[in-house]
Amino acid sequence: MSTRILLVDDDADFRAMLCSALELAGYSVEVARNGRAALARQRHSPADILITDIFMPESDGFEAIDGFRRNFPSTKIVAISGGAPVMKANYLDAAGLIGVDAALQKPFEMEELLRVLKSIQ
Amino acid sequence: MKLRSHLFLLALGTIVPVAIFAVVVAVWLVEREREAWRIGAENRASALLSAVDAELRGHVTSLEALASVPSLQDGNLDYFRTVAESTLKTHPDWLNIRLATPDGKPILNLRNLDDPRPHGSLAKDGSFARTATTGKTAISNMAWDPQLMRWRFSVRAPVVHNGTIRYVLAADAVPDSITSLVQAQNFDPDWVGVVLDASNRFVARTWDSEKSIGQPASESLQAALAKSSSGWFRGRTVEGVEVYTPFHRSATTGWTVAMGVSAKTFDSAVWRSGWTLALGISFAILLALLGAHLINRRIANAIASLAEATKAIGKGETVALSTDIAPVDEIQTLARALRASADAAHERQVLIEREKSALQEADRAKDRFLAMLSHELRNPLAAISAAAHVVRFAKAGSAEAISAQLVIERQTRHMARLIGDLLDVSRITLGKMALEREPLDLAETITKLARTWRASGRFGRHDVNLDLAPARVNADATRIEQVVANLLDNALKFTPHGGRVDITLAREGSEAVLRVSDSGPGIPQHLLDRLFEPFVQGNEPGTLASAGLGIGLALVKGLAEMHQGSVSAVNGPAGGSVFTVRLPLSEASLVVTSAERSVTGGRHILLIEDDDDTRMMLHAALEFGGHEVRQARDGTSGLALAAQSLPDVAVIDLGLPDIDGLEVARRLRSTQGKRRLALVALTGFGGPDDQRRALDAGFDVHLTKPVTHERLKRVIGGFP
Numbered sequence: 001m002s003t004r005i006l007l008v009d010d011d012a013d014f015r016a017m018l019c020s021a022l023e024l025a026g027y028s029v030e031v032a033r034n035g036r037a038a039l040a041r042q043r044h045s046p047a048d049i050l051i052t053d054i055f056m057p058e059s060d061g062f063e064a065i066d067g068f069r070r071n072f073p074s075t076k077i078v079a080i081s082g083g084a085p086v087m088k089a090n091y092l093d094a095a096g097l098i099g100v101d102a103a104l105q106k107p108f109e110m111e112e113l114l115r116v117l118k119s120i121q
Numbered sequence: 122m123k124l125r126s127h128l129f130l131l132a133l134g135t136i137v138p139v140a141i142f143a144v145v146v147a148v149w150l151v152e153r154e155r156e157a158w159r160i161g162a163e164n165r166a167s168a169l170l171s172a173v174d175a176e177l178r179g180h181v182t183s184l185e186a187l188a189s190v191p192s193l194q195d196g197n198l199d200y201f202r203t204v205a206e207s208t209l210k211t212h213p214d215w216l217n218i219r220l221a222t223p224d225g226k227p228i229l230n231l232r233n234l235d236d237p238r239p240h241g242s243l244a245k246d247g248s249f250a251r252t253a254t255t256g257k258t259a260i261s262n263m264a265w266d267p268q269l270m271r272w273r274f275s276v277r278a279p280v281v282h283n284g285t286i287r288y289v290l291a292a293d294a295v296p297d298s299i300t301s302l303v304q305a306q307n308f309d310p311d312w313v314g315v316v317l318d319a320s321n322r323f324v325a326r327t328w329d330s331e332k333s334i335g336q337p338a339s340e341s342l343q344a345a346l347a348k349s350s351s352g353w354f355r356g357r358t359v360e361g362v363e364v365y366t367p368f369h370r371s372a373t374t375g376w377t378v379a380m381g382v383s384a385k386t387f388d389s390a391v392w393r394s395g396w397t398l399a400l401g402i403s404f405a406i407l408l409a410l411l412g413a414h415l416i417n418r419r420i421a422n423a424i425a426s427l428a429e430a431t432k433a434i435g436k437g438e439t440v441a442l443s444t445d446i447a448p449v450d451e452i453q454t455l456a457r458a459l460r461a462s463a464d465a466a467h468e469r470q471v472l473i474e475r476e477k478s479a480l481q482e483a484d485r486a487k488d489r490f491l492a493m494l495s496h497e498l499r500n501p502l503a504a505i506s507a508a509a510h511v512v513r514f515a516k517a518g519s520a521e522a523i524s525a526q527l528v529i530e531r532q533t534r535h536m537a538r539l540i541g542d543l544l545d546v547s548r549i550t551l552g553k554m555a556l557e558r559e560p561l562d563l564a565e566t567i568t569k570l571a572r573t574w575r576a577s578g579r580f581g582r583h584d585v586n587l588d589l590a591p592a593r594v595n596a597d598a599t600r601i602e603q604v605v606a607n608l609l610d611n612a613l614k615f616t617p618h619g620g621r622v623d624i625t626l627a628r629e630g631s632e633a634v635l636r637v638s639d640s641g642p643g644i645p646q647h648l649l650d651r652l653f654e655p656f657v658q659g660n661e662p663g664t665l666a667s668a669g670l671g672i673g674l675a676l677v678k679g680l681a682e683m684h685q686g687s688v689s690a691v692n693g694p695a696g697g698s699v700f701t702v703r704l705p706l707s708e709a710s711l712v713v714t715s716a717e718r719s720v721t722g723g724r725h726i727l728l729i730e731d732d733d734d735t736r737m738m739l740h741a742a743l744e745f746g747g748h749e750v751r752q753a754r755d756g757t758s759g760l761a762l763a764a765q766s767l768p769d770v771a772v773i774d775l776g777l778p779d780i781d782g783l784e785v786a787r788r789l790r791s792t793q794g795k796r797r798l799a800l801v802a803l804t805g806f807g808g809p810d811d812q813r814r815a816l817d818a819g820f821d822v823h824l825t826k827p828v829t830h831e832r833l834k835r836v837i838g839g840f841p
Contacts (some may be wrong), residue, residue: 021514081496082497107502107503108503109506110510
């Protein structure tokens with residue numbers, strides 16, 4: 001049985017493309033539009049790896065990470081964000097602080113994401 | 122030098138001359154007083170002397186009368202004795218009457234008193250000798266009578282018989298009457314009045330009357346008498362009391378009257394006026410200094426507190442400054458000025474603070490913008506990157522591959538627009554954006570845009586309604602599309618799915634009015650004022666999600682203003698926001714209003730262009746479009762041709778060899794009749810200033826070379 005990934009991003013185009021790319025790489029992928037929807041979907045059909053954007057309207061990536069750490073501690077988490085280290089808090093660093101397994105800055109090479117996914121399994 | 126010193130100097134400077142003058146006057150007054158006193162005292166002395174002289178003359182007269190009794194002349198001495206005795210009785214001052222021969226032999230002595238002096242000594246007595254030898258009456262000096270134990274003086278008179286001196290008659294007298302005379306003067310107790318005989322011995326004296334008689338006068342008086350028979354001097358009494366002394370010696374008797382006026386009393390009386398004056402002056406000086414001191418305190422304290430206030434103002438502290446600081450107009454004026462300056466400084470401080478906080482806010486906005494920019498640029502790149510991966514690994518022609526291609530196209534377009542907007546805002550800010558204005562119908566532009574968006578699914582599940590009246594404006598079609606697209610994009614972004622967005626276009630007066638309203642949550646009140654500033658975001662700070670860069674509305678405002686228009690935003694009465702763009706209607710559309718003339722060829726076009734290639738090319742293009750074209754190579758011939766052929770449109774190069782294109786346009790405008798001529802400028806310079814100059818000169822449209830056929834056709838067709 002292939003590794004199941006839950007992909008959370010508010011950008012429909014990005015979501016669709018990453019979903020296709022991961023499926024092409026042999027993963028089984030589910031998608032959600034925000035953190036809350038991700039938690040709901042995880043309860044319904046649990047994934048092994050969570051890939052989540054940080055900035056999303058309504059319910060952001062921190063909420064998803066927090067919820068997963070609490071309720072699904074065995075799920076690996078990869079945070080992705082386009083936020084630049086311009087402001088005092090780098091959001092990827094913040095994600096690291098609250099405990100994700102890996103963090104990537106958008107845009108990233110697909111090969112890099114696949115390498116990260118392999119390394120955390 | 123301190124203010125106090127200045128004031129003291131001023132006070133002294135005023136008073137000292139007055140004081141000096143007063144002292145001079147005082148000294149003069151004292152001198153006059155002293156003189157008056159002296160004259161008064163001398164007069165008294167002289168009067169007293171007259172009285173003494175009269176008294177002595179009385180004695181002499183009495184004695185002379187006795188000397189002339191016949192019995193004495195006859196030598197009947199016995200009878201004379203009785204006459205003399207009765208005379209003695211009527212003269213209480215007289216002690217004795219004596220008679221002697223001129224050679225000093227006593228013949229008669231009423232009291233029978235022995236003369237203690239040896240025989241013959243009488244002849245040597247001064248007064249006796251004088252009378253005996255000269256035959257004149259004489260008065261002796263005071264002498265002690267040892268038998269009577271009294272001081273007495275003698276009056277002597279000659280007894281002349283047949284021209285010869287037979288006897289010398291003498292009367293011994295006590296000076297009681299003279300003493301009375303002196304005492305009758307009622308001198309002040311500290312005054313002393315004296316009568317001296319010729320040998321300067323006291324005959325009478327008001328002080329120590331009994332003991333003084335016969336004693337020599339004071340040395341100072343004797344010295345003064347040795348020099349002069351009358352006068353005034355300052356000396357000492359025999360007791361040593363300092364006195365001013367007027368004195369007078371009688372020429373007839375040789376006796377002297379003198380008065381001692383106590384120097385202490387005299388001086389104090391004389392100086393009293395002086396002292397009064399001095400006291401007055403001192404009081405005045407004291408008063409002036411006190412006044413100076415008080416004024417100093419008021420002014421100096423006020424100035425000190427003003428100085429404190431000035432220091433505080435310098436430090437930017439607020440100061441409470443009363444204008445009642447001192448009852449001095451100048452200081453109050455200063456205090457008022459200082460307070461005004463303090464207020465100004467405070468105001469400036471407040472402005473600086475405000476500016477500082479505005480700068481900090483701008484800085485924060487910039488930081489937010491950069492974070493947002495990163496987010497906005499990276500997201501589409503991430504999608505494109507993922508899509509590229511899909512394109513590489515998916516089967517060609519598969520649904521995934523096609524979808525990936527669409528994503529790449531869409532996201533690339535999105536990014537291009539984002540970057541374009543960013544650059545446009547920067548261009549507008551720097552004044553570097555040039556508009557390619559042409560007459561166009563706003564309704565047409567909006568309809569076209571809406572059709573495209575609807576077809577591409579950008580309206581999503583929103584209910585977008587259009588209600589557009591034709592409105593012709595002189596505008597840059599691309600920029601107007603940008604304005605509408607941004608407003609529409611915002612409305613869609615901030616309105617929940619299923620919400621309604623209305624786009625209306627109407628002509629109001631000389632303006633085309635475009636309204637984009639939505640049924641979204643409206644604009645927070647605190648953002649309404651700053652909505653059109655760059656980088657201001659519609660979302661709450663901290664929730665960065667999907668808010669965009671905050672440059673869309675800034676771009677809308679900049680573009681609207683470049684078209685001499687405006688943009689504003691309000692919250693609708695039923696919720697949601699309403700954005701209104703106002704653009705000036707083009708003159709042509711004002712004339713034609715809604716009567717849309719069908720645009721076909723067949724216009725009369727005048728082409729003025731000095732460059733042969735361009736002219737030939739444009740000529741060909743316009744003729745191809747069905748227009749009737751006439752051409753000129755310079756302004757002068759162009760103007761002549763225009764007057765002759767009455768064209769509908771003139772296309773004029775601005776850089777003509779003789780008259781420049783702007784001038785040609787001005788002349789055409791000034792000579793045109795009721796028929797409005799459409800003017801198109803051709804130029805190699807497309808800056809905003811060039812455009813403004815062209816429009817000011819009367820051109821309707823300004824085209825930057827090279828001009829495409831398509832664009833030229835649109836422009837010509839756009840004229841009514």
